[in-house]
Amino acid sequence: MERKVRVRFAPSPTGALHIGGVRTALYNYLFAKQHNGEFIFRIEDTDSNRFVPGAEEYILESFKWLGIPFDEGVSFGGNYGPYRQSERKEIYRKYVDQLLENGHAYIAFDTPEQLDAKRQEVANFQYDASTRNSMTNSLTLSKEEVENRIANGEKYVVRAMITPNQEIVVHDIIRGDVHVNSSILDDKVLYKSADNLPTYHLANIVDDHLMEISHVIRGEEWLPSAPLHVLLYRFFGWEDTMPQFAHLSLLLKPDGNGKLSKRDGDRLGFPVFPLQWTDPKTGEISSGYRESGYFPEAVINFLALLGWNPGNDQEIMSMEEMIQLFRLEKCSRSGAKFDYEKGKWFNHIYLQKRDNHNLATRFMPTLKEKGVECDAEKLATIIGLIKSRCSFVSEFWDQCYFYFLAPESYDEKAVQKRWKEDTPNLLNALVNYIETLSDEEFNSIEVSEKMVISWCESQGYNLGAVMNPFRLSVVGALKGPHMFEITALLGKEETLRRVRKALETIA
RNA sequence: GGUCCAUUCGUCUAUCGGUUAGGACGCCAGAUUUUCAUUCUGGAAAGAGGGGUUCGAUUCCCCUAUGGACUACCA
Numbered sequence: 001m002e003r004k005v006r007v008r009f010a011p012s013p014t015g016a017l018h019i020g021g022v023r024t025a026l027y028n029y030l031f032a033k034q035h036n037g038e039f040i041f042r043i044e045d046t047d048s049n050r051f052v053p054g055a056e057e058y059i060l061e062s063f064k065w066l067g068i069p070f071d072e073g074v075s076f077g078g079n080y081g082p083y084r085q086s087e088r089k090e091i092y093r094k095y096v097d098q099l100l101e102n103g104h105a106y107i108a109f110d111t112p113e114q115l116d117a118k119r120q121e122v123a124n125f126q127y128d129a130s131t132r133n134s135m136t137n138s139l140t141l142s143k144e145e146v147e148n149r150i151a152n153g154e155k156y157v158v159r160a161m162i163t164p165n166q167e168i169v170v171h172d173i174i175r176g177d178v179h180v181n182s183s184i185l186d187d188k189v190l191y192k193s194a195d196n197l198p199t200y201h202l203a204n205i206v207d208d209h210l211m212e213i214s215h216v217i218r219g220e221e222w223l224p225s226a227p228l229h230v231l232l233y234r235f236f237g238w239e240d241t242m243p244q245f246a247h248l249s250l251l252l253k254p255d256g257n258g259k260l261s262k263r264d265g266d267r268l269g270f271p272v273f274p275l276q277w278t279d280p281k282t283g284e285i286s287s288g289y290r291e292s293g294y295f296p297e298a299v300i301n302f303l304a305l306l307g308w309n310p311g312n313d314q315e316i317m318s319m320e321e322m323i324q325l326f327r328l329e330k331c332s333r334s335g336a337k338f339d340y341e342k343g344k345w346f347n348h349i350y351l352q353k354r355d356n357h358n359l360a361t362r363f364m365p366t367l368k369e370k371g372v373e374c375d376a377e378k379l380a381t382i383i384g385l386i387k388s389r390c391s392f393v394s395e396f397w398d399q400c401y402f403y404f405l406a407p408e409s410y411d412e413k414a415v416q417k418r419w420k421e422d423t424p425n426l427l428n429a430l431v432n433y434i435e436t437l438s439d440e441e442f443n444s445i446e447v448s449e450k451m452v453i454s455w456c457e458s459q460g461y462n463l464g465a466v467m468n469p470f471r472l473s474v475v476g477a478l479k480g481p482h483m484f485e486i487t488a489l490l491g492k493e494e495t496l497r498r499v500r501k502a503l504e505t506i507a
Numbered sequence: 508g509g510u511c512c513a514u515u516c517g518u519c520u521a522u523c524g525g526u527u528a529g530g531a532c533g534c535c536a537g538a539u540u541u542u543c544a545u546u547c548u549g550g551a552a553a554g555a556g557g558g559g560u561u562c563g564a565u566u567c568c569c570c571u572a573u574g575g576a577c578u579a580c581c582a
Contacts, residue, residue, distance in 0.1 A: 012582045047581050112580060124508065126578085157580050175512070184510050184578090192580040200582050224511055224577040249513080250576070257574060305531090309520060313530045332513095332520075335575060339518050342532045389544045399544085414542085453541090467541035479543035 003214045003241075005037025008073070010204075012044045013055035016277035016286060017062045019338075020219065020251040020260060023303045027248060028217045029068050030304070030326040040211060041073030043084045046203050048195045053280055062274040066296045067319065080211040085203050092198040095206050095236065096158050096191045104235035105190060107156045108137035109149060126186045129164040155193035160201075160228065160235070162187055168227040173215075173246040173328045180227040188228055201225060205232040208243055217246045217328065220335075246328045249307050252335040260338050262286060270340040274299065293392040294343075298350040302343045306336045316349055348391035356380040362393045370397065372404040382489065385481045399480070403489055406498050407476025410506060414478045418468040419506055426466050427473065429459065431499055434492060442492040449484040473502030 009025040011017065032039040041060075045051055060075055072078030082088055099105035108127075110118075114136075119125045132139055137159070138146045150156065166182040190202040198206070208216060226245055233242040251260040254268060265272035265286070276288035289299050301317060310317070310325040317325065351359070360379040367374055374382075386399040433455050434442065442448050456463050471483055474495060480486055487495045 010582095014582075044582065050581065108580095115580085124578090126509095155580090159580095178511070180511070186578080189580050194580050197580095199580070204582090219576090220512070221576055221582090227511090247512085252575080254518080259575075306519065311521070313521075315519095315531060334513050336520090337518060339532070342519065345532055386544090388546080418542085456541095462541095464541050471542055475542085477543080478541095481542095481544085483541065 004212070005032055005035035005214050006040060006212050007032045007037065007215050007217055008040040008042050008208070008211065008213055009070075010042040010044045010207075011059055012047065012050065013052060013059070014047075014050045015052050015055055015279070016262075016273040016275075017059045018260075018262070019272050019274065019289075019303065022062070022066065022274055022299075023251065023306060024217065024219055024248055025063065025068060026066075026300060026303060027308070027326070027328075027331070030323050031215065031217060031328060032071075033323045034326055037214070038071040039069075040078070040080075040213070041070040041076060041083065042207060042211070043074050043086075044200060044203065045084060045086045046192075046195075046197045046200060048086070048197065058275065058277060065290055066274060066300060068300075085207065086197070088203070088207070089197065091210070092191070092203055092206055096198065096202065099160070099190070099235055100158065102235075103161065105158050105160050106132075106138045106187075107146060107150075108132075108135060108159050108187075108189075109141075109154060109156050110136050111155070127159065128162060128186045129183070132159075132161075132187060157189045157193050158191035159187040160190055160232070162228075162231065168230055170223075170226045170230055170245060172223075172226075173244055174249075174331050175223075175247060175333060178223065178226070182227070182231070185228055185231075188225075201228055201232065205229055205236070205238075209233070209236070209238050209241065212241075213243045215246065215328075216243045217248065220247045220250050223247045246331070249332055250335045251306060252337045254338050254340060259335070264338075268340065270343070293394045294347050295350045295354070298343070298347040301350070302346040306338070307332050316346075344391050351387060351391060351393070354387075356384045356387070359383045359387065359393060359396075363396050366394075366397055367404075370401070370404070374404065378489070385485050402475045402480060402486065406494070406501065407474075409476060410472055410502065411477035414468075414472055415506060418472055418478065420465065423465070423469045424503055426461060427469055427499055427503055429461075430466060430470060431496055431503075434496060437492065439492055442495075443488050445482075445484045445488045448488055449482075452484070469502075470499065472506075473499045 007028045009021075009028050011021055029039050031037070041063075043056055056074065063070070070076050072080065073083040096105065100107070110127075115127070125131065127135065134140070141149075162182050162185045164183040168180045168182055170178040170180070172178055188201055189199050191198050197203075207213075226247070230242070233239050252258065253260055253264050260272060262272050271287040271289050271292050273286055273288045274290060276291040277286045278284070279286070290296070297319070300319065301315075301322075304317070304322055305315060308326065308331045311327075311330055314325075357376065357380045360376050360383055363379065363383065364376075367379070382400050382403050383396065386396065389399055390396060430452070433452070437448065437451060441451060453463065456466050467483060468478065471478060471480070474483075474486060474490070490498075
């Protein structure tokens, strides 16, 4: 019988959501939806010291923007709650006691200071079968002594008791079987004295079991501790329902080596967070994809292909398509360098797909800022003419300002190149000809283009000698869409005004 | 140091023993265009090294090298 697919994304609320975390969540989501499963949002806040206010809300808002909905979890509800680990204290205590009772864990009194000292003293010290008998714990102390110490309020941790020299196999969907000898594992702390909370390892296994998680899809950084997790399932007797593991390769720095960090974004000038984030402690602001003008679907598409591909050449995919095509087996085993340039390209593609009216709405604030009035319909038309040359809405203004503002100056190099001795004569002739056109003729792109060009030919004028200075006069530079796509929208009066002004200014 | 994971164009990647090693981003060139872009066409660009296995290895195995992750009372 196939088990119901239930996967989770379980971040720690220690700050903004890293883009690598977004990818992990995305893969979980794609996998869940493909299998008609459930996607659960759990908060792993068992480290009270690292808690950052606002982080949870930030993460939630990020997924909302990205268009990745959860079925269950913190703020979504569900039958397996609470979904915040800090609210599950009692649950963990019970399972820790179970481990203690059946001898898979023991109590240790060694303080962090003592352990530090030990590590100074012994190179590569590891708390394990080879050393636990020389430490202060329930294995070396008498039962009474242990009870006394606890009664006296002495702090203690609970450690897993790892039997050495056992072969542990982690079945990984992406990597195959990973074999590890248990001797290299240490007696990991499962329950902390500092805040009376379990560590990640314990909480993770208990929650995944209780929440009936079927697949654990997480970052590669967890692979080394996966053998411990397998052992814990065994200790609890839950091996038959143990989730299947899939460890995802990491997102790497674009240049050099190492995994992608927030610093790389600052250094190279690109966001590593979905949304802008303000560190509540330092007030430091980190840019976000949303604020940088990215479309969520572009970010998703880009991220999806960093470490996965459908096995063919298809690159542009909707969420629906990705849900159909996604395969954990097709995830790459090696890390992917973060190629920001390609991210821009994805945004370019999705910008082209966007409806012009939608883009107009996004562009309106910029227009207001520039003090320009324009109705939405006309703006959408203009955007339709210029968007092919843009990757971001923020690039619109530079490509279309001349539809609203007459040039104040003229590109010098262009003047030098295109403004010849007889240019004033040609432009004056053009002005005179345009005067003879009706508004109706002029405002039609096709008609005005046809008429002006044939006029040029009939006069024996070189087209370039007329059109280039014409453009220079109207735009202020040699750039922009087709000339008549500009002038038709500007209208005859404004066009002529600009040409006359150029004639005065340049000549 | 130890353990584990990885290694195809600059980058993301395809290839499930036999291919002129394919695509995309970026780059370069040409075409189109009255301009700049867009677009189109073309180009340069890769199997880390060494051993095996095999009629034949990018593909399977081993070693080396390189890179990465982990090695906390953090996740």
